[in-house]
Amino acid sequence: MIDLKTLTIEKAHKAMKDGDFSAVDLAQAYIDNIEKKDKDVHAYLEIYSDVLEQAKEADQRFKNGSATLLTGIPVAVKDNILIKGRIASSASKILENYHAVYSATVIEKLKKEGVVFLGRTNMDEFAMGGSTENSAFGVTKNPHDPSRVAGGSSGGSAVSVAMDGALVSLGSDTGGSIRQPASFCGIVGLKPTYGAVSRYGLMAMGSSLDQIGPFGKTVADVETVFDIIKGNDAKDGTTISPSTYESTRIGKKKPILGVPWHFLSGDGIDKDVLKNFKESLEKLKNLGYEIQDIELPNISYSLPVYYVIMSAEVSSNMSRFDGVKYGLHVDGRDGIDDYFETRGAGFGKEVRRRILLGTYVLSSGYYDAYYNRANALRRVITEDFTHAFEKVDIIVTLTTPAPAFKIGEKTADPVSMYLEDIFTVTANLTGMPAISIPSGYSEIGGKKLPLGIQMTARHGDEKTLFEAGKDFLGE
């Protein structure tokens, strides 16, 4: 029996190299565990039929000496990232039977290392949501309490790792879609710097916000995957190179931490969560970190600004689904009516809502008041962060205002669902990297619900996040 619970990339690699178990054994162990557990949580939309063949190829690489650290590592992939020849549906009816015609750059990179792709994971349709309740194919449940949500939109990817149904996984994060489910499920999730990871082959949601990032049980695993998938890509014009941002780290021995206390004392914040946050800071202090109180004067505008920009970008990105080139087609009276029928039948409720909202904020007469103003405020917020980073190296906040909520609790009120993203959207607006790290539990109704803290760093400075994250978790 392979102990999946404590398995890391490094341990798995060593075991496969030493011949303790093979890549096939490892893949089989994960498949067995998925068969046992997935029916209760629904993390996966599909388990690939060729998993063991992939694992056999990985074993070959161990035999012929071409294995790397990621060879044979079982990976789950969010359903909005393309793998050539396989279905990628974004958990939407409109792409239910769509087979990807090319592979995403991140997939090509992982393939080169010889990872084993286990399957594709459930998500909010087109990554729009914070609970994976907006999937057209059923909700993903939290493994710590199946009456609660896993978070979202990358809920399936988070649960796949949390239930030991994959060693690591890939998600995408437009406003918190990696960090929030990581926090709800008690694992590590990274939203890299905007442009650090190529989005070629990721279905676009908010193009100025989207990033692909990894989930793992440890910071080291997340770092290992990030180091492989990052890098400049001619196929994504927004990608950066290591020299795009220069390092301006202040803390010599340990990074200096800043906490925007003025933003963390609102009414909506759970008491247990705040208590846990204070304990986490105490722990960091005891580890030798200097912690300062910082001001981010305009941070309270982040969420409304985000919802204007994101919905505007959604409304234009979703226009490609027309029932002509690929995906669902529903016949109407004439050519233009085909669009209405196809898009009406193919898009779920939240997607329709966001498209209409985006159409509204971009329409003439409202463009200046909403879209233009939101973009200008986005710049102000980014400048606040840049200013704060003149004094500190990491900004620490909560990841979410409360632990995982009950399934159905927030579906009737979109604004209450949107408020889930209050601490996470800033990193997407500023483009800065942010990581959620498990920080303990809150006990509710006899169930231990995971909590997380979020660390944000300067553009291009994921390294500092990994350093502090490992320190915090004692890795």
Add this chain to the structure above:
Amino acid sequence: MITIKEVEKLAELARIKIDDSEKQSLSKEIDSILSYIDQIKEATVDIDYTPIAGPVHNIFREDIVSDTSKEDRERILNEAPDREGDFIAVKKIIAQN
């Protein structure tokens, strides 16, 4: 206040068919979202509307035709709901008279 008529107009612009009961709920939901978003109108900071260029620059490349393999072309065409030979088929766009 977003009226049902405005929801209909937005749905028309966005090319989405929406039934009557959803028009009702959408007008309420969009209203509540907008009243939350309206905070941004209250911001009193000095606002600079010049777009930010950022550190990422345009990438140019030569306009060279790169051939797609026959298999890839087939894959792409096979994803289309309707095809005729090597073309994606659509309904007639220009109506008679």
